[in-house]
Each structure stands twice: as structure tokens, then as C-alpha cells.
Amino acid sequence: MNAISELLKSYQIPKVAKVRQTFNNDELADVEGVLRRGLEETCAPIRPGARIAITCGSRGIDKYALIIKTVADFVKEKGGQPILIPAMGSHGGATAEGQREVLRRYGITEETIGAPVVSSMEVKQIGTTPKGLPVYIDKNACEADGIILVNRVKLHTSFRGRYESGLVKMLAIGLAKQRGAEMTHFLRFENMAENIVAVGSIGLEKLNILCGVSTVENGYNHLAELHVLRKDEILEKEPGYLVSSRERMPRIALDEIDCLIVNEIGKEISGTGMDTNIIGRYHTRAASGGPNTIKLGVLNLTEKSEGNGNGMGLADFMPRHMYEQVDLEVSYMNTITSTEPNSTRIPMVLANDREVFQAAVKLCGQIKNEDIRLVIIRSTKYLDEVYMSEAAVRAAVKPVEVVGPYEEVPFDSDGNLTLFREA
Secondary structure (H helix, E strand, O other): HHHHHHHHOOOOOOOOOEOOOOOOOOOHHHHHHHHHHHHOOOOOOOOOOOOEEEOOOOOOOOOHHHHHHHHHHHHHHHHOEEEEEEEOOOHHHHHHHHHHHHHHHHHOOHHHHHOOOOOOOOOEEEOOOOOOEEEEEEOOOHOOEEEEEEOEEEHHEEEEOOOOOOOHHHHHHOOOOOHHHHHHHOOHHHHHHHHHHHHHHHHHOOEEEEEEEEEEOOOOOOOEEEEOOHHHHHHHHHHHHHHHHHHHHHOOOOOEEEEEOOOOOOOOOOOOOOOHHOOOOOOOOOOOOOOEEEEEEEEEEEEOOOOOOOOOOOEEEEEEHOOOOOOOHHHHHHHHHHHHHHHHHEEEEEHHHHHHHHHHHHHHOOOHHHHHOEEOOEEEOOOOOOEOOOHHHHHHHOOOOOOOOEEEEOEOOOEOOOOOOOO
């Protein structure tokens, strides 16, 4: 690759400054109290000794362990026996132990929650949709005496509809495990909005759903809303929570970005590693929106992803050290299940982070270095403090605050970015 390094070395990376963006910051103060009151008022009766399944997904939602523990404690106080069901489709490598490990990384274990994690990829068929798709649900959840759904409501990264990420999707995909998730995705994302309602409705009809716990986060990934819903309220009320989530979500304050560098991607950040709504790139034709990003580089895969490189296919460039983090089997299991292999295509692999920047600069289409709108973000989950070139700041479509001097982008002796390293 010496010839590539030689070709790129003369391309100057614009100086950047730390920039502060502001978003909706509504925050729920008494999460445990609000949740307890909601459960008392809304949850269907739990008979003594009843085995109650609590769904636990694969996303890093705010106050996750506290929410799950509060629900488990409530079940025990009512005389029930809570069990924690990993409800994450094909994530965790589509293995029982892999899904248990995903929850452990979020602090959700039998020791921390006080309820056993019952992880299995076995499913039962509970029905068939009007289009002929079989509806599968986790075997242990099916055999429990009741189910409490827990999930965050937010925009999906791959499709648009009245229901996107939330309790309906938890029923249709998360609780359906790999086999059911594959069936729900089978007709591709262009039909996903219709499919998750068809599958989720059968789940609501056939399963003993005691209640659903929905959360909505603010622009800083903190809990803004928490709702406990009766079974018959889920389809009615979830679309309103999706609207609220859309209004609260953060963004990069540009409509056109010449070079966007994402320091890390990962499954706990987004289902596609990075939120497509933030970067303006999609691996399906069923979703759109966000900025027009000319060239995109990604630099690292989070440890919690355990090699799942889903999302890297949306980028143009990646460094070799990130390529070596990727487990293709785990990655392909996820995207074959979801029917969209585009998100695990391998981008151009370059020697180090510096070359990712230089390739993006070379190919972004700007003649003058001072005109390049360069943005560097830690991840699509953290956008309150980002780094922007002067041209990017000038192009901002809403006020941003420059909180530091414009300086050279810092790299270590191996040519890798040091901006986000802990001091």
C-alpha cells in the first residue's frame, strides 16, 4: 500500500475546532417513581407464582438496568417470578450465549437485576400473517404466564412507517429471535412498515401481554419520557411517541457535508452501527433524510459490537485496524437476517486514520482546502460536541458555538486519531 500512502500524503486536512450543538434537553427526573406508578396503574394483574417474561433488547438505552430492575422488582412484589428474555432478533451472533453476553455488557445479569436471564434461540409459531409469513416468538416467552414488553421508541434506520423502533418492533423482530426476525424481514424493508404491524398484531392477540414500557430520549440520549401502556393501547399510542422522538432527536447542523468522519460505530449505538438518519446515508430504499454526505470515513468498531461491523458498508473508507476488528460471520448473520447485505460491504481499507481523512479530502470534490466542510464526530449517538472546519461552521443551518481554537487534526505516531481518547 506504499503507493497509496504516497498518493495521499500531500492532501492537507483542514483545521478543526470543537463545536457545541444544542438540542432538546427535557429530562425525566424520577424515572423509578414514574415507572412504578405506571406499573401499579396499568399492568394487568399478576397471580402469585406466575412466571413473567421481561423483554431486554440489544440497544444501549438510557437508564436501561434501572428500568429492567424496577420492572423485575414490581413483578416480585406482586408475587410473580420474573425472567429476563433477550429479545434482539439475530444480534449477539444469533446464539443464546451471545445474546446473554450483550445484556451482561449493559449491566443486566441475574446478580444485578435479581432475576434469571433465560436465553435461547428456540421459538414457537403462534400464527401466520395475511401474506403468509409465519409468526414466531421466543419459546420461553410463549411458555411464560405473562410478558412485559420494554423498548425505546425512535426512528428506524432502514424504513419509515407509523411504527418504527418500539414495542411493535420488539414483538415482531426482537422477541421473534433470529428465525422470526428473518421472516419479518423476508419481504424486504420496502414492506417492513406493513409487516411489523401484521406480525406485532398477532403477537398482541395471541400472547398474554401484561403491559408495555416505552421510553423516549432527548437530544442528549437521556430519558425524556416513560410510558406504561395496556396491551390494547400499544397500537394506538406508539405513533405519537415516535413523533415525539423525531422532534427531540439530534442532528449535525449542516445540510451538505463534504467529509464526515465517524470515530466509532457499533450495535449498541444503532442497529446499523451508526444512525443513518444522522449521516444521511441508507442501505435501503425505504428510508431517506438527513444531510448530503459526500465522503464518509469510519475509524473504529466498539467493543460491545463483538465484531459485528454492520454499518461499515455505508462508509467510503476505513483503516486497516478497524477492518481487523470485524467478524464477518457475525456481521453477515445480522445482514442476511435483515435481507440487506449493503450495510456489511467492505469500504476501501487504508493504512491508518490519517489516510482515511486524506482520501475523503481528495475525493470530496472541493478544489480549495478552505472550502472543505469537514465534520468529525465521536459517534452518531453523541453530537453535542463535535469538531468542524471553518467552512463547516460557516455552512451551519442553525447556530453552533465554537468553543476552542482551530487546530490541526491530531494523530499519534501510527497515524491514528487521538481526538476522543481519554486523557
